[in-house]
Amino acid sequence: MAERTPLLPLLRTYVERDSTVAAQVLEAMSVPDAQEVMNLMPPSVAAKIVPHLQVSFAAALLQTATPELIKAVLKKLDAKRVVSLLAQLNVEDRERIVPHLTDQLRFELKEQLEYPEDSIGRIMTRQFLSFHQDTKVQDVTRKLRLLAKKQPPASYVYVVGEADRLVGVLNMYGLLLASPEQPIHDLMRSEIFALDGFTSQEEAAAELARRKYFAVPVVDGQGHILGIVRGQDLMQELQQDVSEDLLRMVGVDTDERPFSPISFSLRKRLPWLHVNLVTAFMAAAVIAMFEGLIAKITVLAVFLPVVAGQGGNAGAQSLAIVMRGLVMREIPSHRRKQLVLKETVLGATNGAVTGLVTGILAWLLYGNPTLGLVVGLGMLVNLLFAGMAGASIPLIMKSLRLDPAQCASIILTTVTDVIGFLAFLGFALLFRNQLM
Known part of the structure; x- marks a missing residue:
């Protein structure tokens, strides 16, 4: 505690000049340190920082806040912000905060909670003329x-x-x-x-x-x-949704901060790494099917990551475009098949061009035109399926009322790895006599 006490005058200066800067300083700390600093500051000063904090971080700070700090914070927040904060807290922490709500705030909260979570009724403000x-x-x-x-x-x-x-x-x-x-x-x-x-x-x-x-x-x-x-509130909500989607796509919890405790980060990330490990073994199983062929033609091992990597990159491009279109509501239901077809054709075209370039390089490097043909065909097939999968996976998940950001990237990586290895090594098996 003594080490962090010198921060208090500095934070107070930030609050007096610009509460946004003070919030940035606080968010750079770990949650336990930030909680301790907030409780050491006068409630009236600390409360000015909370409206500028990320909702999840502010909710974490309120878990250990004193009753005086909670009262001061609630005076600084409108109903839509309080709704967002309460949604981040467990039942026990909510029960600590609810008794401090004013009658007017209770009434506004009751009205706003009647609307769905992703509706504008949840974020509207009654401060208008x-x-x-x-x-x-x-x-x-x-x-x-x-x-x-x-x-x-x-x-x-x-x-x-x-x-x-x-x-x-x-x-x-x-x-x-x-x-x-x-x-x-x-x-x-x-x-x-x-x-x-x-x-x-x-x-x-x-x-x-x-x-x-x-x-x-x-x-x-x-x-x-x-x-x-x-419009500013809408953009902030959508930006937060997009940032959370990006975090979920790579298996990172939306509550994790840059200086979150190692134990917290480990607990949130490790399950996703295990899921990725399962999909990696699926791709490894495909390679194992051709183990004898690779042992005889070792040069095939050189191009395995090239084919799989290009497929992953092409699929990620399609996935990003479709995910953005879903968020911005640019993809009507009757045009989804057209979009998948377009991305498939685009993937095949990219695969043909990239496969031609890679095939020529393989021919020049190893002096075997058949190797160039095998690499080029493997690249063509993988990028074709990568474009199709990158577009169709999020659309299918959306139609099933699932969150595309939750596991679309994992499914896509599995598809591009398995198809890439299977196509490349399958063509190598077909032309094994010429390759040897």
């Missing part, structure tokens, strides 16, 4: 000036009519040019783009990007405005 359509411009601008001293300026002002139903939207530019006595219903744009709270975050992000909007109102079935979803 709305005025009745008969309000005059001067009254709106007066209110905006008062609010500007307490919070960042809003991008849009929403207009409500009878029974508080959303009827229009204003932008700041229009307000600046309007007459002070003019009612805002004369300025508003009545063609409203709004979304239901059950809309998926991916779909909402695609719509905002296409329309180039900063935010979108969330309404219920009767047209009442419930909140807004900011």
Whole structure:
């Protein structure tokens, strides 16, 4: 504890100048060290850091937080952030935090938890500006000036009519040019783009990007405005999802940090390494089938990693394109077969070109044209199947309601290794007399 005490004044300076930098310093520590530092700091100071931390890391810090720190933190967070934090905690830790929630926060939490986890209802904020359509411009601008001293300026002002139903939207530019006595219903744009709270975050992000909007109102079935979803919040959620997918693709837990304890990292990574070990033995079993052939024609062993490696690279390219398309909702259901066919043809074309180059090099290096033919044909077949597998595996998993990021890369590696070895050594067996 004594060693970390000098960090406290430094962190406090960071918090006063930029809480984001303080959060980065804290995230560079291991979880136990960060927990100790947070509990040593005054709750009012430590609470300013939490909104800038990754959700999983913030949840880990709250597991050992004092009641005073929990109260201070909850004052700094809105409902959507609290929902994300609670989702990361076990039942025991949730029970420690829930009693400190305010009545207003409890109400907002109850409403947001009614929406699916990947919907915009989970991340919408109720911090928005709305005025009745008969309000005059001067009254709106007066209110905006008062609010500007307490919070960042809003991008849009929403207009409500009878029974508080959303009827229009204003932008700041229009307000600046309007007459002070003019009612805002004369300025508003009545063609409203709004979304239901059950809309998926991916779909909402695609719509905002296409329309180039900063935010979108969330309404219920009767047209009442419930909140807004900011484009920035949507992008952060999707970026976190993508980063978690990338980690899962290589068997790394999403809660692991750069300085997580070795025991924690080992416990999370080792099971995936065992799965990879099983698939590696599957590829080794294919090689074992041709053990006698390789013993007689040892040069085949030189090109085994070349054929398998190129297949893995080609498959990874197809997998990355399809995974990105799924995340960005760029792949409609009726065009999935077309996409698989396109990636298969592309894989075959790449295989033909790469196989030709590799075959010529093998011929020149070893003076045997048949060896070049075998290498080229093996490369062609492997890259063809790599393109097909890279495109079809995530699509099949998606249709089965499985997470493609969870094990798509492991399945792909197995396919490219097994097909690559089988094709290359199979052609070698076919032309063994010429090779010998």
